[in-house]
Amino acid sequence: MKVFVFPNLDKHHSYEYTVEACSVMYESNIELSMDRRYKSVFESLGYITFDTQQKCIDSCDIVAVIGGDGTILKLAEAAAAGKKPILGINCGRLGFMASLEHEDLHMLRTLPEKKYTVSQRMMLCVKLGDKCFNALNDVVIAKSDDCKIADFKVSKSGRTISYLRADGVIFSTATGSTAYSMSAGGPIIEPEMQCIEFTQMCAHSLFARSMILSPASEINVSLHCKQGTHAYVSVDGNTVGRITDEAEVMIVRSELMLDIIDIKGGSFFSSINEKLMQPLKGFTGDKLI
Numbered sequence: 001m002k003v004f005v006f007p008n009l010d011k012h013h014s015y016e017y018t019v020e021a022c023s024v025m026y027e028s029n030i031e032l033s034m035d036r037r038y039k040s041v042f043e044s045l046g047y048i049t050f051d052t053q054q055k056c057i058d059s060c061d062i063v064a065v066i067g068g069d070g071t072i073l074k075l076a077e078a079a080a081a082g083k084k085p086i087l088g089i090n091c092g093r094l095g096f097m098a099s100l101e102h103e104d105l106h107m108l109r110t111l112p113e114k115k116y117t118v119s120q121r122m123m124l125c126v127k128l129g130d131k132c133f134n135a136l137n138d139v140v141i142a143k144s145d146d147c148k149i150a151d152f153k154v155s156k157s158g159r160t161i162s163y164l165r166a167d168g169v170i171f172s173t174a175t176g177s178t179a180y181s182m183s184a185g186g187p188i189i190e191p192e193m194q195c196i197e198f199t200q201m202c203a204h205s206l207f208a209r210s211m212i213l214s215p216a217s218e219i220n221v222s223l224h225c226k227q228g229t230h231a232y233v234s235v236d237g238n239t240v241g242r243i244t245d246e247a248e249v250m251i252v253r254s255e256l257m258l259d260i261i262d263i264k265g266g267s268f269f270s271s272i273n274e275k276l277m278q279p280l281k282g283f284t285g286d287k288l289i
Contacts (some may be wrong), residue, residue: 001112002031004060004084005048006075007038008067011091015041017102018066021089022048024108025064033060057082062111062261064089065098069137069179072097073236076123076136076258085118085259087111096178096191096272099262107263116263121175122194122215123254126235128243133235134254137176140234141221141249142168142201144242147229154198155220156213166203168231169221171196171251178272186210191268196251219251 003025007018019042022032026047034042036050043050057063063079065072066089079086088098089105100107110116124135143150152169154162172181174189177197182188186199187210194215200208213219223231223243230242233249243249264270 001029001062002033002060003062003064003087003111004033004056005064005066006035006053006071008065008071008091009038009041011067011071013102014066014091017089017091017105018042019045020102021064021066021105021108024105025111028109028112030108030111053078057084060084062087064108067091068093068095069097070237072260073136076236077134077256080123080134080136080256080258083259085261087261087263096268097175097260099260099264104264110263116261117265119192119260119262119268121191121258121260122173123256123258124171124173124196125252125254125256126233126240127250127252128233128241131241133240134256135176135235136173136258137179137236138170138172138181139249139251140168140170140180140201141223141231141243142234143223143225143231144229147225147231149225150229150231151224153222153224155222156217158220161211162198162200164200164203164205164208166200166205166208168201170199170201171219172199173197178276181210187212188272194253196253215253217252220248221251222246222248 032048033056035053039050063084064087072088089100090098126133126139151165170181174193175191177189181199184199184201196213198211225245230244232239233241
């Protein structure tokens with residue numbers, strides 16, 4: 001078995017977790033590779049090969065991401081395009097997609113035996129002009145700071161389903177339902193469900209509610225705003241462009257699907273109970289530690 005290890009060294013304890021995880025996998029006769037940008041950091045381990053990210057993905061069986069959900073998002077499109085499953089090891093604060101915590105690293109020994117389940121996740125494709133972008137979590141269209149009032153028209157297959165005045169709109173997958181959409185009041189959806197969730201951001205309405213749309217939906221969003229102002233289009237937290245008055249964005253189901261490995265089993269519901277239903281870890285009452 002070959003595993004491509006992708007650490008986020010900006011995360012607290014990521015270096016230590018990476019060394020420990022690599023050691024466990026190496027002792028289990030797993031071949032390890034890394035992006036060559038990390039060669040100066042991990043070359044001393046002596047058993048990791050280094051190459052370009054794309055070549056590592058092409059040659060591996062599994063992508064092991066050591067960081068948080070944001071780190072998984074960085075690799076999601078490349079892993080999905082290469083049809084390689086992602087195993088997340090959490091170094092962040094929440095980590096809904098990461099199935100392993102630090103205390104679970106010994107379970108990496110079971111990878112060659114394939115004693116794990118694979119959760120298949122739908123992705124979105126946003127078409128902005130002649131460009132297309134894929135999202136695992138969400139597509140957000142939000143008014144800029146200089147746009148005091150913005151009206152959004154949301155249509156499905158040519159039929160208007162909502163015309164609203166708001167700060168913006170969120171279109172998320174079930175995977176992304178625990179991210180921005182949830183913070184904006186949207187429901188939590190079991191991540192394997194295939195659907196498109198539509199959530200309004202600070203809508204000027206007493207009846208702003210999320211909608212769950214079919215995965216086959218072709219959604220068009222147009223912006224109506226003051227001349228000279230605009231709205232930003234973000235994909236998985238990264239701004240990819242902007243639209244002005246009367247411009248349109250199309251959102252459809254992506255052709256890509258991402259496989260996420262769950263070694264422990266039931267990791268999503270455990271994360272909901274432990275990370276959303278309990279006080280935030282490291283919170284002392286006045287600050288995070």
